[in-house]
Amino acid sequence: MQINTVSTVENISTEHVNGRTVIVIDVLRASSTIVTALDSGFASIIPVRTADRALSLRSLNTVIAGEWHLKKFDGFDYNNSPTDLKKKDHTGKHLVLITTNGTKAIEKAAQAERLLIGCFLNVSACVKEAIIQNSDITIYCAGTRNEFAFEDGLAAGMMVHLLKKQAASIETCDFSDAMEACFLQLAHQLPKLLFTTTTGKRLVENQYGEDIQYCSQIDLSQIVPILKGNRILSLSDT
Numbered sequence: 001m002q003i004n005t006v007s008t009v010e011n012i013s014t015e016h017v018n019g020r021t022v023i024v025i026d027v028l029r030a031s032s033t034i035v036t037a038l039d040s041g042f043a044s045i046i047p048v049r050t051a052d053r054a055l056s057l058r059s060l061n062t063v064i065a066g067e068w069h070l071k072k073f074d075g076f077d078y079n080n081s082p083t084d085l086k087k088k089d090h091t092g093k094h095l096v097l098i099t100t101n102g103t104k105a106i107e108k109a110a111q112a113e114r115l116l117i118g119c120f121l122n123v124s125a126c127v128k129e130a131i132i133q134n135s136d137i138t139i140y141c142a143g144t145r146n147e148f149a150f151e152d153g154l155a156a157g158m159m160v161h162l163l164k165k166q167a168a169s170i171e172t173c174d175f176s177d178a179m180e181a182c183f184l185q186l187a188h189q190l191p192k193l194l195f196t197t198t199t200g201k202r203l204v205e206n207q208y209g210e211d212i213q214y215c216s217q218i219d220l221s222q223i224v225p226i227l228k229g230n231r232i233l234s235l236s237d238t
């Protein structure tokens with residue numbers, strides 16, 4: 001089994017996607033929001049690319065969330081904030097979501113054999129599920145505004161480490177090994193380290209420090225989100 005880690009949203013190629021299991025990581029915050037939404041009772045997530053498209057899906061059964069460069073769009077119910085979303089019961093509703101990096105990464109990798117969503121919150125469940133299929137795996141870091149995001153690299157490194165421990169025989173790329181080394185060296189500095197990353201600092205400036213603390217929790221959830229058509233569901237519901 002080959003494991004490749006892709007460092008930014010634009011670095012993905014068809015070779016990284018076709019016939020593979022792709023895990024989209026966007027720790028701060030899209031992946032964490034998606035895991036949290038499914039964990040707290042949303043029936044599905046509908047990722048979209050424009051605010052107009054999101055608003056066109058408004059109905060009694062939808063909740064609309066998202067941001068562009070951290071600012072909530074006019075007319076939306078929520079920012080891309082997992083801790084805000086959790087405050088109210090939306091059981092059975094569908095979350096329409098647009099984010100700066102995460103939903104773009106999901107769209108770019110949509111042709112994967114299986115597309116899973118991962119972050120610290122569901123890291124072990126996600127890795128376990130990725131191994132089952134026995135396909136090659138691409139760990140796809142969404143990053144931030146076309147740049148590498150350290151928090152995504154650390155989560156990728158943890159996944160690589162778990163994969164090495166659990167899969168029978170794997171081959172890793174240099175970037176996967178580098179991220180594993182970073183994770184092993186720095187894991188003890190979580191959650192503090194996430195406050196010092198580029199996205200972490202931006203979130204603090206915008207009063208979203210609570211999200212950083214929340215998103216740094218390891219294995220809070222057993223939910224593994226999977227893309228089915230144009231929706232993201234919990235794998236256990238498919």
Ligand SMILES: O=C(O)[C@H](CS(=O)(=O)O)OP(=O)(O)O
Nearest residue numbers: 028029030099100101102144
């Ligand atoms: O909403 C977020 O946390 C980020 C915003 S930023 O562009 O990275 O500052 O978007 P995401 O798509 O969740 O990475």
